[in-house]
Amino acid sequence: MDPTVLLQQVVNGLSIGLVYALMAIGFTLIFGVLNVVNFAHGEVYTVGAFIGLLAITALQPPLWMVLGMVLLGGGIAGYVLERLAFRPFRRFRDEASIKSKAMREATLLSSLAVSIIVREALELKFSGEMQTIAQTYLLQTPIQLGPITITDGNLIIFGLSVASLGALQFVLYRTRIGLAIRAVSNNVLGAQFVGIDTGRAITATFVVGSMLGAIAGIMVGLYQGAIFPQMGFEPGVKAFVAMVMGGLSSIPGAVVCALILGVSESVATQFFSDGWKAIVSYSFLLLTLWFFPSGIFGSKKEKM
Amino acid sequence: MTWSIRSLAAASALLAVTGAALAQDIFVGYQIPLTGTQSQYGEVFRNAATMQLEKFNAAGGVAGRKVQIVYEDSKSDPKEAVNIARKFVDDKRIVAVLGDFASGPSMAAGEVYGKEGMPQLSQTASHPDFLKVSNWQFRNITTQAQEGPFNAKWLRDGGVNTVAVIGLQNDWGLSATGEFTKAFEAAGGKVTTTELFNPGARDFKAILTKVAQAKPEAIYFAMFYEEGALILQQARQLNITAKLYSASPFYAPKLIELAGPAAEGVLLSTTFVADSPLPLVSGFVADYKKRYNSEPNQFAAQAYDAVGILLEAIKRVGPAATRAQIRDSLAATANYPGVTGATTFDKVTREPSKTLAKLQIKNGKFVLAQ
Numbered sequence: 001m002d003p004t005v006l007l008q009q010v011v012n013g014l015s016i017g018l019v020y021a022l023m024a025i026g027f028t029l030i031f032g033v034l035n036v037v038n039f040a041h042g043e044v045y046t047v048g049a050f051i052g053l054l055a056i057t058a059l060q061p062p063l064w065m066v067l068g069m070v071l072l073g074g075g076i077a078g079y080v081l082e083r084l085a086f087r088p089f090r091r092f093r094d095e096a097s098i099k100s101k102a103m104r105e106a107t108l109l110s111s112l113a114v115s116i117i118v119r120e121a122l123e124l125k126f127s128g129e130m131q132t133i134a135q136t137y138l139l140q141t142p143i144q145l146g147p148i149t150i151t152d153g154n155l156i157i158f159g160l161s162v163a164s165l166g167a168l169q170f171v172l173y174r175t176r177i178g179l180a181i182r183a184v185s186n187n188v189l190g191a192q193f194v195g196i197d198t199g200r201a202i203t204a205t206f207v208v209g210s211m212l213g214a215i216a217g218i219m220v221g222l223y224q225g226a227i228f229p230q231m232g233f234e235p236g237v238k239a240f241v242a243m244v245m246g247g248l249s250s251i252p253g254a255v256v257c258a259l260i261l262g263v264s265e266s267v268a269t270q271f272f273s274d275g276w277k278a279i280v281s282y283s284f285l286l287l288t289l290w291f292f293p294s295g296i297f298g299s300k301k302e303k304m
Numbered sequence: 305m306t307w308s309i310r311s312l313a314a315a316s317a318l319l320a321v322t323g324a325a326l327a328q329d330i331f332v333g334y335q336i337p338l339t340g341t342q343s344q345y346g347e348v349f350r351n352a353a354t355m356q357l358e359k360f361n362a363a364g365g366v367a368g369r370k371v372q373i374v375y376e377d378s379k380s381d382p383k384e385a386v387n388i389a390r391k392f393v394d395d396k397r398i399v400a401v402l403g404d405f406a407s408g409p410s411m412a413a414g415e416v417y418g419k420e421g422m423p424q425l426s427q428t429a430s431h432p433d434f435l436k437v438s439n440w441q442f443r444n445i446t447t448q449a450q451e452g453p454f455n456a457k458w459l460r461d462g463g464v465n466t467v468a469v470i471g472l473q474n475d476w477g478l479s480a481t482g483e484f485t486k487a488f489e490a491a492g493g494k495v496t497t498t499e500l501f502n503p504g505a506r507d508f509k510a511i512l513t514k515v516a517q518a519k520p521e522a523i524y525f526a527m528f529y530e531e532g533a534l535i536l537q538q539a540r541q542l543n544i545t546a547k548l549y550s551a552s553p554f555y556a557p558k559l560i561e562l563a564g565p566a567a568e569g570v571l572l573s574t575t576f577v578a579d580s581p582l583p584l585v586s587g588f589v590a591d592y593k594k595r596y597n598s599e600p601n602q603f604a605a606q607a608y609d610a611v612g613i614l615l616e617a618i619k620r621v622g623p624a625a626t627r628a629q630i631r632d633s634l635a636a637t638a639n640y641p642g643v644t645g646a647t648t649f650d651k652v653t654r655e656p657s658k659t660l661a662k663l664q665i666k667n668g669k670f671v672l673a674q
Contacts, residue, residue, distance in 0.1 A: 005517050008542075012509040019507075100584035129343060130530050135564040140543045151541045224506050224560060225537050226530075234504060274501045275473050277510075 009266045015154045017262025018252075019220050022161050024239035024246075024254040025168065026212035032249035033185040033205045036107045037240070040081055040115040041213050042232030048074045048214025049221035049231060050122060059196065063137065067215060074214025075207045082206035085110040087199070098188050109199050122229035130228045139223045153223035160219055163211050165255065177204050185249070204286040245288045247295025257296065260284065321394035330371045330625075331617060333392040335385060335403035335413065338377035345405050345603055349427060350375060351596050352608040353402070355588075360615045368621060369623045371615060378404050378413075385409035389416035400425070400630045402607075407475075414441050423631040428603065432479055435654050442634050442649060444610040444642075446575055446658050448476070448526075451551045452483030455524065455573055456661050459549060462492040464522045468515040468546070470508075470535065471526035475498040479488030480526035480551060487619055488524075496520045501531075508535045512542050522547040531552055533562035540566040547571065552660075555602055560668050573660045573674055575644040576605035579670070580661070588643045602644075609642030616640060 023045060035193045051073035052066050061069075088104045097103055139153030172178040180201040183191040191198050220235070221227040239254070244259055246253030261281045268280040290298055326429065334353060336346040353373055361370045374395075376388040385404050392398050392494070393416060400423045404410040410429035417424040418438025425442040426434065432449075435441050459467060467488060471481035485495050496518035499511045515523060523539070523546045525532055532554050539548065548570045555574035560567050578589050578599060588608060592600040602607075617633040618625050625633070635654060640647045645659035664673035 002517065005513060007512050009510055012507075015509070016507050076536060129558070130533070130562055131556070132561040138537075138564070140537055140541055140566075142543060144543070149542050225533060226506055226534055230504075234506070266510040270514050274499055274505070274511050278502075 006146050006267070006270065009270050010263055011148055011154075012149060013263030014259060015150070015157070015262070016266060017259035018154070018157045018161055019216075020235055020238040020242055020261055021258035022157065022164065022216035022219065023213065023235045024242045024258045025161075025164055025251055026209035027236075027239045028203055028243045028249065028251050028254040029168065029212070030209040031243060032251070033181055034086070034107075034202065036086075036104045037111070037207075038081075038206075039108065039112040039236075040085065040118065041209070041239070042236030043115040043118040043242070044074060044077050044081065044210045044213040044232075045217035045220075045235065046122065046229060046232040047077050047118065048217030049227045050126070050131075051214065052218030052221065053131055053133060053227050056134055060134070066137075066218065070214050070218045071211050074211040077214060078206040078208070079203060081111070081114060081202050081210065083217070084290025085114045086206070088200070090199075090202075093192065095189055119229050119232075126229060128229060129186060130226050133222065137222055138225050139219070139227065142242070147162030151223070153219075157219055157223060159283065160215065161255070164215070165225075165251070168212070168251065171208060181205050188249040238281070243283050245285055245295055247292075247297045250295065250297040253295060253297025257288075272282060313464050319634070328369070330366055330369055330399060330623065331397040332371060332373050332614065332618075333376065333388075333395070333398045333401040333403075335376045335378045335388045335392070335401065335409075336405050337380040338375065340379040340381075342380040342405060345428075348379070348601065349403075349607040350403070351553065351592070351598065352604040353611045355591060356593065356608050356611040356615070359555070359613070366615075366619050367623050368623075370554060371618065373402075373611075374398065378409050379645050380404070380406050380409055382409045382412035385413040386416055389413035393417070393420040393422055396538050398422075399625055399627055400618065400634075401609055402427065402614060404429065407434055407539075410434060411437055414438065414517060416442070421631075422627050423634055425610055425614050427607040431475060439654075440631055442613075442654055442656075443643070444606055444647065444656055445594045445615060446552065446660070448480040448483045448509070448551065449655070450657055451573060451660065452480060452485075453487035455549060455551060456484050456487035456491055456493070458571075458573065458662060459488065459522055459524070460493055462547075464547065465493055466496050466518070466520045467524050467549075468497045468499070468518065468520040468523045469495055469524045469526065470499045470511060470515060471589075472528070472531065477526050484524055484526065505531065506534055508538050511543060512539055512544060516542065516544050520546055522549055525550040525554070527553070529556040529559040530562070533559050533567070536563045536570065537566040552602065555670065557599065557601070560665060560670075564668075567665045570665045572663050572665075573658055574602065574663055575658045577661050577663065577672070578601050579668065584641065585643045605643045609640070609644045609647065612642055613637055613647065617625075 027041045048070050052070045055066050056067045086107050089103055139156055141152045143150050180196045183196050184198050184201045188198055242258035243254045245257035264280050265277045268277045336349045337343055338346040357373055365371055378385045378388055392401050402425050404413055405428055407429045410426045411434055414424055414437035418440050423440050427444050429443050430445045469481050471477040497515045507642055550572045552574040554572040589600055617630055620633045621629045637649045647656050647658050649656055662673040663670045
């Protein structure tokens with residue numbers, strides 16, 4: 001086999017993996033704090049892409065302003081999402097209800113409901129079609145590196161993933177609200193006892209997580225040239241797989257696993273038919289769960 | 305005196321009855337999705353059908369009698385389609401049916417029409433098995449069994465010896481890749497790689513990298529325009545220089561809107577060309593734009609011709625046409641001059657054959673390829 005082809009496939013895979021990773025960061029953050037799956041994260045991603053698209057079509061601002069608007073819109077979406085789908089199920093603050101499985105499962109379904117409503121509403125308004133994006137905003141300029149080809153979108157998404165991770169680490173470890181988030185993540189009851197406003201910390205988690213999700217949506221939309229109401233589903237599933245492989249609450253773990261997924265899918269295409277590549281990624285998931293039941297990067301001790 | 309009054313009354317009643325029968329309209333059913341997620345297609349079909357019907361009635365209808373279309377909303381749901389089929393079959397006025405849109409509902413309704421003996425003409429159902437439901441089904445859409453060999457010959461005539469085929473993994477995509485490959489190899493060409501992808505795929509770089517490795521002279525895309533736009537953009541990002549070919553589903557202004565400069569130079573075949581110089585087509589396009597303030601797409605053209613083919617078939621039989629007579633008349637359709645090219649139904653398989661046009665995308669427009 002031609003080594004440059006293999007190298008190109010690895011690069012292709014890294015660029016897919018980064019897309020999954022960008023999505024997985026916000027997803028894992030919310031899971032890590034609340035221990036519930038936020039099924040609406042895929043729709044936050046879609047909403048982010050549509051906010052960016054509307055901004056581009058209406059105002060033609062420079063890219064950094066588009067990103068600013070998407071960040072703002074994503075934050076608002078996260079706040080509203082938490083208010084609608086999560087807060088109503090956290091009325092009680094005693095230990096039994098905080099640890100209750102029923103409470104967690106209720107939010108699983110309520111977030112799923114929000115995701116369906118948002119997706120269908122977008123479809124009603126914009127139809128299911130891929131939206132037309134002004135060509136100048138697409139992040140698709142090819143860059144030749146010897147025998148390997150990448151695009152400016154790959155570099156920007158890579159930079160953005162690093163920046164997102166860095167910003168997140170900063171918020172979590174250098175700010176008061178980050179401290180509160182980590183405390184809630186560690187033990188909700190304990191956090192309440194020491195006087196932390198847990199409701200506020202949870203809201204902040206959603207706002208930050210959804211900002212990251214929304215930014216991922218617009219960047220991937222511009223990179224792939226595909227913005228449409230169903231766009232959040234597939235990366236959402238892959239981000240979920242990456243999160244589980246990475247050990248549920250480890251953000252760096254989820255990122256590494258997202259990259260492994262992307263590369264394995266891409267390299268698999270070289271050897272099998274493309275239709276079979278999903279088998280490779282899901283086999284990875286199964287193997288991980290068999291040999292590392294708490295994920296590759298998961299801590300041994302059970303949280304919460 | 306009483307006798308003569310009575311006979312007069314009887315005579316006039318008889319006259320009234322025959323008069324009413326003479327003036328009675330002929331009814332045709334049309335089932336399409338008018339609500340739901342595919343309503344945008346149903347809307348286009350109804351627009352085009354209205355135009356064709358008005359033109360036909362204005363030109364004298366069937367021996368002076370007007371034809372009316374009864375619309376039913378199938379929501380593109382097979383269950384709903386079957387209910388509508390029962391309703392149409394029970395309605396004694398209705399002599400033939402148009403629709404449905406997608407192959408699934410069309411075939412579900414087709415079971416009823418086949419059993420009850422109602423001619424059915426779909427403008428779009430392209431599933432290979434649609435015409436095998438019964439002898440009562442017809443369609444006005446070319447299948448890949450015609451387009452594939454046509455395109456294969458086009459590539460071979462253009463001196464292309466090696467081609468890679470990338471196709472969508474569903475019924476349609478498999479028949480599109482299969483028919484093309486068969487014809488291309490029969491004509492002495494070599495297919496270097498065949499790659500199929502699952503519906504919903506968005507990243508094609510792995511496939512493209514693999515396919516480009518064998519350095520084919522051309523790549524043939526058997527897919528629709530949304531995936532098409534993405535794969536064209538990614539091929540450009542990977543600096544793939546092979547000639548790019550595709551089939552009629554690429555004929556959509558949206559493809560160029562989405563793919564932009566990446567669509568330049570792509571070659572494709574299609575039956576309907578909106579800026580064709582033929583007066584028949586330009587008249588249709590201008591009239592459609594004037595009425596509905598939008599450009600007619602391939603779907604509008606197919607429905608326009610489907611309605612035309614059915615109306616002509618009824619006209620050939622005459623105003624007292626029965627369902628069985630219309631079926632036979634439809635089966636005899638030959639060289640119907642439509643906006644999607646001259647259409648002939650095959651004597652044995654009832655498959656339509658149409659004249660295909662070769663197009664190329666140049667400067668953001670579909671133009672006739674030399």
